[in-house]
Amino acid sequence: MNVPTMAEMTAQGKQPEILFWVGCAGSFDDRAKKITKAFVKILNKAGVEFAVLGTEESCTGDPAKRAGNEFLFQMQAMTNIEVLNGYEIKKIVTACPHCFNTLKNEYPQLGGNYEVLHHTELIETLLNDGRLSIEGGKYKGQKITFHDPCYLGRANDIYEAPRSLIEKLEAELVEMKRCKSDGLCCGAGGAQMFKEPEKGTKDINVERTEEAIKTKSKIIATGCPFCNTMMTDGVKATNKEDDIKVLDIAELIANTEDL
Amino acid sequence: MNYIDNIAFAIILFLGVGFFVKNFQKLIRNIKLGKDINRKDNSSARWKNMAKIALGQSKMVKRPIAGILHIIVYLGFIIINIEVIEIIIDGLFGTHRVLSFLGSFYSFLIGSFEILAFLVLVSVSIFWIRRMVLKIPRFWNKEMKGFPKNDALYILYFEMVLMSLFLIMNATDVPFQQNDIGNPISQFLVPLFEGFNASTLFIVERTAWWLHITGILIFLNYLYYSKHLHILLAFPNTYFANLNPKGQFTNLESVTNEVKMMLDPTIDPFAAQPEGAADEIPEKFGASDVQDLNWVQLLNAYTCTECGRCTAACPANITGKELSPRAIMMKTRDRLEEVGENINKNGKFVDDGKQLLNDYIKPEELWACTSCNACVEECPVNIDPLAIILDMRRYLVMEQSAAPQELNLMMTNVENNGAPWQYNQMDRLNWKDEK
Numbered sequence: 001m002n003v004p005t006m007a008e009m010t011a012q013g014k015q016p017e018i019l020f021w022v023g024c025a026g027s028f029d030d031r032a033k034k035i036t037k038a039f040v041k042i043l044n045k046a047g048v049e050f051a052v053l054g055t056e057e058s059c060t061g062d063p064a065k066r067a068g069n070e071f072l073f074q075m076q077a078m079t080n081i082e083v084l085n086g087y088e089i090k091k092i093v094t095a096c097p098h099c100f101n102t103l104k105n106e107y108p109q110l111g112g113n114y115e116v117l118h119h120t121e122l123i124e125t126l127l128n129d130g131r132l133s134i135e136g137g138k139y140k141g142q143k144i145t146f147h148d149p150c151y152l153g154r155a156n157d158i159y160e161a162p163r164s165l166i167e168k169l170e171a172e173l174v175e176m177k178r179c180k181s182d183g184l185c186c187g188a189g190g191a192q193m194f195k196e197p198e199k200g201t202k203d204i205n206v207e208r209t210e211e212a213i214k215t216k217s218k219i220i221a222t223g224c225p226f227c228n229t230m231m232t233d234g235v236k237a238t239n240k241e242d243d244i245k246v247l248d249i250a251e252l253i254a255n256t257e258d259l
Numbered sequence: 260m261n262y263i264d265n266i267a268f269a270i271i272l273f274l275g276v277g278f279f280v281k282n283f284q285k286l287i288r289n290i291k292l293g294k295d296i297n298r299k300d301n302s303s304a305r306w307k308n309m310a311k312i313a314l315g316q317s318k319m320v321k322r323p324i325a326g327i328l329h330i331i332v333y334l335g336f337i338i339i340n341i342e343v344i345e346i347i348i349d350g351l352f353g354t355h356r357v358l359s360f361l362g363s364f365y366s367f368l369i370g371s372f373e374i375l376a377f378l379v380l381v382s383v384s385i386f387w388i389r390r391m392v393l394k395i396p397r398f399w400n401k402e403m404k405g406f407p408k409n410d411a412l413y414i415l416y417f418e419m420v421l422m423s424l425f426l427i428m429n430a431t432d433v434p435f436q437q438n439d440i441g442n443p444i445s446q447f448l449v450p451l452f453e454g455f456n457a458s459t460l461f462i463v464e465r466t467a468w469w470l471h472i473t474g475i476l477i478f479l480n481y482l483y484y485s486k487h488l489h490i491l492l493a494f495p496n497t498y499f500a501n502l503n504p505k506g507q508f509t510n511l512e513s514v515t516n517e518v519k520m521m522l523d524p525t526i527d528p529f530a531a532q533p534e535g536a537a538d539e540i541p542e543k544f545g546a547s548d549v550q551d552l553n554w555v556q557l558l559n560a561y562t563c564t565e566c567g568r569c570t571a572a573c574p575a576n577i578t579g580k581e582l583s584p585r586a587i588m589m590k591t592r593d594r595l596e597e598v599g600e601n602i603n604k605n606g607k608f609v610d611d612g613k614q615l616l617n618d619y620i621k622p623e624e625l626w627a628c629t630s631c632n633a634c635v636e637e638c639p640v641n642i643d644p645l646a647i648i649l650d651m652r653r654y655l656v657m658e659q660s661a662a663p664q665e666l667n668l669m670m671t672n673v674e675n676n677g678a679p680w681q682y683n684q685m686d687r688l689n690w691k692d693e694k
């Protein structure tokens with residue numbers, strides 16, 4: 001797999017078109033790594049000159065900030081900004097809405113100013129610019145529902161990019177009752193991913209998965225590695241894992257193109 | 260001539276408005292207990308928000324039934340109160356329907372008021388049915404017991420009585436009915452008073468008139484204690500609301516300075532402190548009481564309509580967790596009121612051994628939040644419960660190191676490995692070569 005690092009590129013005196021910020025989940029989580037690879041395949045197919053930071057990348061600080069640890073967040077942010085500015089990065093793409101939000105909204109005030117894209121936005125542009133095309137009809141006519149990640153949707157008002165990609169697959173997009181700005185959280189945000197839920201009557205991911213199941217879609221699409229984990233667990237909890245798949249939009253595109 | 264009426268009216272008016280102004284000054288003082296935050300930028304976007312969301316109620320109609328009914332009540336409330344201008348002039352100068360010289364325009368005005376009053380009556384009745392008969396769940400969460408529940412009902416009854424009085428007042432005004440114009444609703448009430456002689460009718464009309472205006476003044480003064488403050492505060496609240504993307508949380512400047520010092524190798528941490536710096540009280544991180552919040556957050560607390568749209572959309576609340584964003588706002592207001600009372604009594608705030616954290620809002624509530632912003636999105640008057648939750652988490656974590664154990668583990672990992680899990684940063688690119 002062709003994944004150049006910034007260090008290698010700089011050594012060759014090259015500057016990539018865009019930096020791919022992989023994120024912690026995308027780097028370490030077994031499920032999320034598949035999303036990372038699917039996205040890299042798309043980038044390679046479209047001939048995008050990208051690079052990653054590799055071992056120079058570190059947590060954006062999102063979970064620390066939402067947990068209330070502003071110190072740790074700003075330490076992480078300033079360290080990352082030093083690396084990014086050192087490489088004169090202008091444009092960043094990431095498949096994680098949490099990294100996306102933090103890099104885009106919370107880094108500028110600390111000296112990190114970049115154009116930041118969510119991977120669904122970049123893929124949409126690649127398609128519109130004709131650098132990428134979708135031919136395989138693997139999902140044609142299939143029902144797919146889309147779960148809005150909070151940090152992509154409500155947090156940054158991006159609702160259409162992922163949906164337009166599902167439409168490009170010629171799949172039938174079936175909305176859940178709570179969608180777009182009314183979308184229900186998967187339960188992972190605000191550092192909940194890293195702790196047991198507080199005492200309650202139900203798990204949030206189960207509530208959300210049941211809603212997705214009601215659409216009768218066999219595929220739950222999302223655009224966030226944490227939502228992916230939560231929804232996958234929800235599907236398991238409702239004993240539907242043989243029936244229903246949880247896939248990232250990047251995986252849908254890569255699959256339909258047999259990448 | 261007998262001036263007793265006019266003098267009595269002037270006194271009632273003076274007291275009614277005077278008390279209101281006094282309470283309102285207290286309210287402003289309480290809001291100013293909050294920390295400073297700059298919300299004066301981008302005034303054109305702010306005016307637009309206010310026009311759209313407060314005046315135009317654009318977020319109300321997301322729930323169309325409640326939204327449209329609310330617009331009727333709101334329009335009715337504002338427009339019918341134009342009539343108060345005439346009532347005040349009549350009351351002070353002993354005139355009767357002083358504006359009737361406007362002729363057919365006057366009839367048109369009063370006629371529209373009557374129709375609106377009728378629509379308001381209908382809407383308010385439907386509101387009552389939604390609350391008390393259909394028992395829409397968001398009106399019955401556990402924070403809606405006692406005063407908050409009754410508060411909502413009192414207001415509905417108030418509206419019903421005020422609107423009825425207005426219509427009765429018109430129905431029993433004999434010359435007005437004889438004119439038979441501008442009375443599209445009240446004419447149907449006239450039969451109710453059939454058989455009353457002229458002087459009884461006059462007494463009924465006068466009584467309705469007096470009760471109507473006294474009722475309005477009582478209502479005005481009730482506002483301060485009620486969730487109905489929103490009819491005034493929705494305007495500043497939407498004006499000063501956050502304009503940044505909802506996902507963008509504030510970066511604490513006090514932290515930035517310290518982090519810069521820590522990361523800057525040229526600064527000697529052991530160097531002598533500059534003169535006076537040692538006496539400075541280090542800034543408290545996060546919020547444990549209302550004075551640690553900023554004034555917009557306190558304004559939010561007073562503006563909350565207790566409608567529960569936030570709580571109905573909150574994933575934590577939906578799944579039975581202790582957290583309710585509406586309760587966060589109500590508790591903040593309760594504590595702020597308590598602090599305000601304390602100041603009224605003692606001249607300045609005297610420590611009462613209580614605070615917002617623990618005595619009102621429990622850590623369990625704060626730790627249930629997923630920071631999903633559903634509450635912020637839903638709020639029809641742009642209140643931000645999440646901002647308060649985050650500030651209180653900051654206090655728990657940075658001042659008290661009181662995060663849940665698993666979160667401490669996560670943060671240690673971020674600090675040591677640059678990832679929330681226990682993986683080595685040097686393995687970050689291993690995925691590239693894995694099958």
Ligand code: SF4
Pocket residue numbers: 569572573574575576582583584627628629630631632633634635644645648
């Ligand atoms: S941000 Fe927190 S309080 Fe608001 S709806 Fe989401 S989980 Fe509930």
Ligand code: SF4
Pocket residue numbers: 562563564565566567568569570584585588637638639640641642644
């Ligand atoms: S915060 Fe907003 S949505 Fe929630 S109860 Fe108050 S007014 Fe309603």
